[in-house]
Amino acid sequence: MKLACAWASTRRQSPANEPRVLLALLGVRGCVMSADAGFTQPxxxxxxxxxxxxxxxxxxxxxxxxxxxxxxxxAPAPTVAT
Structure with missing residues (x-):
């Protein structure tokens, strides 16, 4: 199991693509990533x-x-009468 925490250390002009930039830096293929609600975006x-x-x-x-x-x-699936 690997654990990584990432914090911003470089000021960027626009924060719009921060998740994509961070993912490119971390190399997350095959990992399960978790994030707080601030990153819950499509x-x-x-x-x-x-x-x-x-x-x-x-x-x-x-x-x-x-x-x-x-x-x-x-939600539980509805029960179907047989």
Whole structure:
């Protein structure tokens, strides 16, 4: 198991692509990456997938559509009468 923590140490002009730049530096293929709710964006998930990583991203209540969607995705399947 490998564990890495990454902190910003270089000021950038635009923070728009920070996750992609960080992923390129870390080499995350085959890793499971976790991040706080600030990184829970479709673009971050796509960048992780394109880099060959799996991910665990946090959800918070202020992301109005995500928590209900996650609850629905993990809800028990309805029982079917036979």
């Amino acid at each position: 673009s971050t998930a796509a960048a992780l997938t394109q880099a060959g990583a799996d991910y665990v991203l946090a959800l918070k209540g202020r992301q109005r559509q995500l928590p209900p969607a996650a609850q629905l995705a993990f």
